[in-house]
Amino acid sequence: MQWFWLVCLRVLSFGVLKFRVFVRGVVLKSCVRGKGFSSAHFVVLSGKCERLHGHNYAVECEIEGKQDAEGVVFDFIELKKQLNKTTEQLDHKILLPANSSDIKTTKTKTGKQQSVEARVNEKFYSFPLEDVFFLPAKTVTAEELAKFIHSKTRMPSGKTLLVRVFETKTSWAEYP
Numbered sequence: 001m002q003w004f005w006l007v008c009l010r011v012l013s014f015g016v017l018k019f020r021v022f023v024r025g026v027v028l029k030s031c032v033r034g035k036g037f038s039s040a041h042f043v044v045l046s047g048k049c050e051r052l053h054g055h056n057y058a059v060e061c062e063i064e065g066k067q068d069a070e071g072v073v074f075d076f077i078e079l080k081k082q083l084n085k086t087t088e089q090l091d092h093k094i095l096l097p098a099n100s101s102d103i104k105t106t107k108t109k110t111g112k113q114q115s116v117e118a119r120v121n122e123k124f125y126s127f128p129l130e131d132v133f134f135l136p137a138k139t140v141t142a143e144e145l146a147k148f149i150h151s152k153t154r155m156p157s158g159k160t161l162l163v164r165v166f167e168t169k170t171s172w173a174e175y176p
Ligand SMILES: [Zn+2]
Pocket: 041, 053, 054, 055, 167
């Protein structure tokens, strides 16, 4: 059998070169795209608060590892099930950061209605609590969403997972 070495170079956002080396025939890569989700968010960048807006997020994963006895790196159906279970929690929700120092959130109850106020300085929004998903992060970015989805996806040992979250067709973040 003839062996090929494939070396991939990636330039990360902070300028560090990262190498990925595969021996074709030993380590394989599988890619899966989940259902995606549509959500609203806003971020505070350099002290400036964006307006509330939404994205139709797309999610895809790459898994690297050896083929199992059945010839697959990881079961596509199982992976899609895991991805969709996670993204269903985010779909049609207002995404707020659970650990932000810029966006202060307060829960209130008026009669049967529970709501969340999200405040940045003098500006605030009020949402029904049931429409909100608190992302365990300081900010709601594609990077943090990729990290969150990665943390919720279970992989057997020996398989590595990369999660990519697209805000648009031309803007995305991946983790790790
Ligand atoms: Zn956005």
